Amino acid sequence: MQIIELLTPAYEAAWLPWAVQYFFLVGIATGAALLAAWGAWAPAGHPAAKALPLSMLVLAITAMAAPVSLLADLHQPARFWHFYAHFTPWSWMSVGALLLPAFVGLSLGLCAAWWLGRPGWMRALSAALLLSTLSIVVYTGAEISVIKARPLWNNPWVPVNLALTAWLAAVGALLIASCWLPAGRDAQVRAWLARLGLGLSAALLAVACIWAGTGLALDTPSFQAATRLYAQFPVWRASLWLSVLLGTAVLLLWSQPRRWAHSPARTLALGLTVAAAAWGFRWALFMGVQGVPKYGAGLYVYRMPLGGDGLMGMLGVFGLCLALATLGLWALERFPARTAN
Template sequence: MIREILARPQDIAWLPWAVQYFFFIGLACSGVLFACWQRVSSRHQQNPLEFAALMLAVTAVVVAPLALNADLHQPARVWHFYAHFTPWSWMSWGSLFLPLFTLLVLFYFLALTYSRLRAKPLDRVLTGLAWLCGFSAVSILLYTGREVSILRAQPVWFSLWLPLFIFLTAWQTIPPLLATWLWREPQYQAALARWQFINLVLLALVTVLWVSGDNASAQALRHWAAGAQALAAFPVVLWLLLLAMALVNWKKTLSSWVVVAQVLAALTLCWSVRWLLLMHTQTLPKYNVLANPYSLPLGSEGLLAVIGTFGLWVAVIIATREGVRWLEQQFSSEKIVSSEKTVSSEKTVSGEKTEEGEMHHG
C-alpha cells in the first residue's frame, strides 16, 4: 500500500517587527549597562561617556516597546499578559520587566540631566538608579534571550549560548556609537576602541563554543552554515573588519568619516545577526522536509516596518539631543542673568557704602 502524506509550507510566525525589537532593546540594555559602569567606576558629575550612553539608551528604549507591540499582531493582546498572568511564561514576565526597565531608564536620564544642569552631584540618587537600571537591564536580557532559546521546535535557537550571543552582538555597537556621538571629543576613541576589541574577542569565543558543541543547536547551526555559506560568511567578514578598525583606532585617532563607517558596520553586524537568527531560520523545516519560503513584503509587516523604526529612532535621537541642548542654553542664560544681577547689586551696595563714607567724612 502506498500512502501519500501531504504537507504545506508554514507561515512565518515572527515578523520583522521582532527583529527590530531585539535590535533596539539590545542597544538600550547595552547603553544602560555601559552608563552604569561609568557611574559606579568614576562617579564624576560631568562624565560625557555616562551621559552619552544613557541618552543613547533612552532613544532606543522608546522605540523598542513600539516594535514589540507591533509584533504582537494585535495591540490588545498586551492586556492579556496582565489579565491572565502565567508565571511559567517568559513573555508574561517580560510584560512586567519591560515597563519597569523603561521607567527606570527615563528616571535615571532625568536625574542625571538635572544634576548636570543644576551642578548638583546627587551621588546617592544617581548611584542607586544606576544599580536599579543595571539589574533591570539584566532581567530584560534574560527574558529576551530565554523567550527564544527555550523553543525546541527551532533547534538553532535551543541553546543557552543564544542569549549571551545576542547581548554581545549588541554590546559591540556601543563603543563606536559613543565615538560618533562624541565626535567633537576624540580623546575618548582609544578607550572606546579597547572596549570594542575586548567585546569582539568575547563574541568570537562565545560563537566558537556555541558552534563547536555536541548538541542539537550546534549541529543545526553547522548544518545551516554549510548550506548557506554566503549568509554565514557575511557576519564573519563584518567581525574581521570591525576587529581591524578597533585595533587601528586603539593606536591612533580616526577621522569622523571613518568612525561613521565603523558604527555603520557595527550596527549592520548587530542587525544582520538578528535577521538571520530570527527570520531566516524560520524558513528551515521544522516538522517536515519542506522549507518555508519567505519574501520580505513592502508593507507594514516588512520593509516599511524596518525603515519606519529606523526613521523613528533617528527622529528620537535628534529630538533628544536638541532638547538637551536647548535646556543647557536656557540654564546657561539664566546663570548669566543671575550673575549679572549679583554683580550689579554688589556694585550698588559698594557705591552706597562709598557715599555714606564720604558724607561721614565731610
C-alpha cells in the first residue's frame, strides 16, 4: 500500500483584524447617518428628533474612527494615494476611496450643522448624506461579495447581512450613548430604539431563513460550504448555536423594553451585547472564512498577533472611540448644541 501525503501551504490572512474594525465602524456610521437624517426631517416632538444628540454623537465618533482602521489595514501609510493616482473604476476598493471621504465629510458637516443650530443646512446635508450612505452600503457589501473564490462571501445575502447587522449595532451604540446623555432618558426615545431593534432583528431572522430556504431548494454554493463546515468542524457548529441563542435572547429583550429601558445598567448591557454580536459576525465573516482553504480540506488556524496588526491594534481603535466619545460628551456639556432639538 502506498501512502501519499498531501501538504497544503499555509497562507497569510489577506484581511487583517483592522478590516474587521473598519467594516464594523463604518457600518455603525451608516446606521447613525440614517437615524440622524431621519431626525433632521422629523417634527420636533418625534423620537427621531429627540434622539438627535445620540445619533450625532455616534455618527461623529464612527465617521472619524473608521478611516483610521482602513488606513491601518492598507499596511503602508501612503498606499491610499495609489487609489487616486492609479484609479481603477472596476475595483470596488478603488471606488470606495472616492466614496468614503465624501461620506465622512457629509457626516461631520451634518453634525456641525446640528450643533450650530442650522436646520436648513441639516436638511440639505442630510439629503446628500442619504445618497452617500447608500453608496457606502453598496461598496462595502460588494467589496466582499464579488470574491468568487469564496462561496461564503460570493452570495447576494452578504451585503444585506452586513447592512442589517451594522444598523442593529448603530441602535446598540445609541443605547450605549443614552446612558450618558439626557436625551437617552426620554421614554419615547427608548421605546423608539426598542422598535427599531426589534424590526432589524426580525429582518435578520427573515434573511437567514430565506438564505437557508433558497440554499436547500437551489443547492447554492454558499449553502453547500456552510453545511460542510457545520458537519466537519465543531468550532463552526458552536458558533452557529451561539448565534442562535444570542439572537433569541436579543429578540426577547427588544420585545420587552420594560425589562431594560428603565435601568441604565441593563440598557448599557443590551447595547454592548448587540454591538458585540455585530462585531462577532464580522470577525467570523472575515477571519473565520479566511481560515477555510480555497482548495483542499481542513482549516487554517489563525493566530492573532499581539502587536499592531492584531490585539493591540484592535484595542487601540476601541481606545480611540472611547477618547472621541469622552471628548464629544465634554463638548456637548461645555458647549451645548444650539439646535432646538
